[in-house]
Amino acid sequence: MGRFSKMHGLGNDFVVIDARAAPVAMNEARARAIADRHAGIGCDQLIVIGDAPDADVSMQIFNADGSEVEACGNATRCVPLFIGRDVTIRTRAGLLDARLIDGGASVDMGAPRFDWDAIPLAYPMDTLTMPASWEELPAPAAVNVGNPHVIFFVDDLDGVDTARLGPMIEQDPLFPQRVNVNFAQVVGDGHIRLIVWERGAGLTRACGTGACATAVAAIRRKLVHGPVTVTLPGGDLIIDWRPSGSIRMTGPATHVFDGEADWSRF
Template identity: 80%
Template sequence: MGIFRKMHGLGNDFVVIDTRESPVEMTEARARAIADRHTGIGCDQLIVIGPSDRADVSMRIFNADGSEVAACGNATRCIPLFVGRDVLIETQAGLLDASLTDTGASVDMGAPRFDWAAIPLAYAMDTLAMPASWEDLPPPSCVNVGNPHVIFFVDDLDAVDTARLGALIEQDPLFPERVNVNFAQLLDPRNIRLIVWERGAGLTRACGTGACATAVAAIRRGLATGPVTVTLPGGDLVIDWAPGGTIRMTGPATSVFAGEADWESFDV
């Protein structure tokens, strides 16, 4: 039997497993089975906490479809709450510094990357205002914040078919590793409304890396000035970034309940 905790950041929910003392083999099939909301525990992402030689803990992230990804901002905010103190976290995206706040955590998410090969895109192009679009959407921006994001700034978010277009764009051949799709409406230079189609998970109540990527793209385009409040269906995140610097994300994190499970029972 293994112990887990169910946690969420603005409704983006996680099953968090601590393997620092009791290792657990995690495969794509097992992660997918655990994440299933009907026959498993149910979550948007499965988070595996382990030991690290470079930081306080390591973190692996599996989407609901079983695919492993390098970054998840909402999950990162949950880790200091899970551990019970400020922590340095080793991820595939690098070392992330996360500190507790009164309502959650504040995380240094590292520096964004803008080069087309770092997104990655299938071929070279300007990532500030891409010479590509889909249907009636305006030309987007692309940002890598540990994982790839494409951001569309639209006039009326409610008029966009986010589920259909998100699924279409995620799988577009322009994005060889697929992509997180962000639909954003600028309310004013300090406030952005955002809906995210998350790679491997679909529409989500909140996406921390999506909020980071969107705020960075807005600041880079001269549409916004940090700190920016990004309002997602699950609530607000505050994102601060200045060109040449790292991204600071602040927002809630919540522990819902703890439980025990036999991880081998999820093999399919």
């Protein structure tokens, strides 16, 4: 039997497995089965905590569809709560620093990248105002914050059919590694409303990396000044970024319950 914790960040929920003492063989099929909300435990992302030679812990992240991804901001905030102290975390996106605060955590998410081949896109183009769009959506921006994001700034967020447009854009050939799709509305100088269609997970209550990418794109376009409050369906995140610097994300993290499971049954 293996132990796990159920956690969430603003309703973006995770099954967190500590594989440091007892390694867990994880693959796409097993991760998808664990994430299944009817036949498994159920989560947006599965998080596997392991050892790392250059950090306190490592973090593997699997989406609900079983695909392994580079970064997850809400999950990163849960790691210091899971470990019980401030930690450095080795991820596929790089080394992250996560600090406990009252009710959650503050995470240095590293510096964003804007080159077309760092997103990545299928061919060269300006990533601040992309010469591409879908239906009535305005020209988006693209940012990589450890994983790829495209951001649409719209006048009326409630009028956007996110459930239909999200998967269409996620799987567009312009994005060879697929993409997280952010639909944003600026509602004040330091305030953005955001809905995210997450690559491999669909519509979630919150997306930390999406909030980071959206705030960065809005600051680059001079739509807002930082720090930025990003309001997602699950609640608020505070994103602070200065050009040429790293992104600081601050927000809640919640431990829900602990459990045991036989991973060989998944």
